[in-house]
Amino acid sequence: MTDGRIGLARKGAVLTVTNNDPATRNALGWEFYDGFREIVEEAADDPRTRAIVLTGAGGFFCSGGNVAVLAERAKASHAVRRASVEKLHGMIRAMRACPKPIVAAIEGGAAGAGVSMALACDLIVAARDAYLSVAYVRIGLTPDGGATAMLARALPRALVAEMVMTGDRVSVERLHPLGLVNRLTNPGAALAEAEALAARLADGPPEALAAGKSLISEAAEAPFDTQLNSEAAAIAEALGGAEAAEGIAAFLEKRKPRW
Known part of the structure; x- marks a missing residue:
């Protein structure tokens, strides 16, 4: 089934959640932060759901924050700007606190806060031609969503510095041998592989x-x-x-x- 901005589909004990705004390459905003957080928190207490898959519509995982929205928010007070970040962080905390495993299925790429959201999942399945880009520096911003914390625990410092300081795209084929990405697939097959992996987890204790x-x-x-x-x-x-x-x-x- 679908619910506007966020698509939902159930296969047995696996709940697949689709970030559904392909026109913006699934950019993030308050509607998604609140909606996905609510889904995760409800799934935590729902015995029907034993694993969650998170993916993006239109062949792209997530482009991060909507830059047009950020331009407007830049004019707001510090308190309003901070409140927006806390919306994102509330969603990330809910993902990490959820007792059910969450598997990211990445096609195309993940940028900005989309990287943070992917890293907050427990496992990552990605198409071979996908990339991660901690792109904040390209528009004069710094990372949020726990990106630096999670990258620093998973990757060598020099690579984290490259990602944060250049904002360049880093291929998942480069990240897979380092353990950041669990499974690589052919393009177009990430969701099916992620759902199969989630089904295996859902079959566990x-x-x-x-x-x-x-x-x-x-x-x-x-x-x-x-x-x-x-x-x-x-x-x-x-x-x-x-x-x-x-x-x-x-x-x-x-x-x-x-x-």
């Missing part, structure tokens, strides 16, 4: 996946010993739960687990 996502987020900041304690607490809790009981029984009985 939801509580264990949610706990794993939380541990990954904590690990970026936590001291090693603190992370060991978090892992110990998580696995001790999981071992006494229904998912572990089913998973262990299925392994011993040589059958597929029923989550």
Whole structure:
């Protein structure tokens, strides 16, 4: 089904969300920030949804902030400008906090805040001819949406500096060997591959996946010993739960687990 600016489609336990404004190459704005955040927060509590795929209409993932809108916003007060950024950041926080895995399907490219949105997903599937461009500097701006935090944790400093300071397009074929992109596909096939990957995740144990996502987020900041304690607490809790009981029984009985 579709809901105007944001398209929704369900295949079993996988919810595919389409950023649907091809005329602007799916530029971002308040309507999308609020709408996608609401979808993610509802999906977090919806047992029908076990994984989310995020893609863009018209063969392009997302061009970032609408420059025409930014030109108008530049005339507003600092408080209004800051409130706009917080809309984006609220959406990014919701994506990172969501216990369900989110998979980005990138065709064409992602620029500006579109890069931040892609990085906020848990996994990235991209067509081989796609690119990422942290394009802010080209119009005299600095990154937002967590781009510098996520890139700095994933890539060598020199490459992050190149992306942030030049705004140049960096091909996903360059980023894939570095681990930023999980899967490469032929052009036009990213969505199908992302949905297949999401379906595989949706077939897994939801509580264990949610706990794993939380541990990954904590690990970026936590001291090693603190992370060991978090892992110990998580696995001790999981071992006494229904998912572990089913998973262990299925392994011993040589059958597929029923989550």
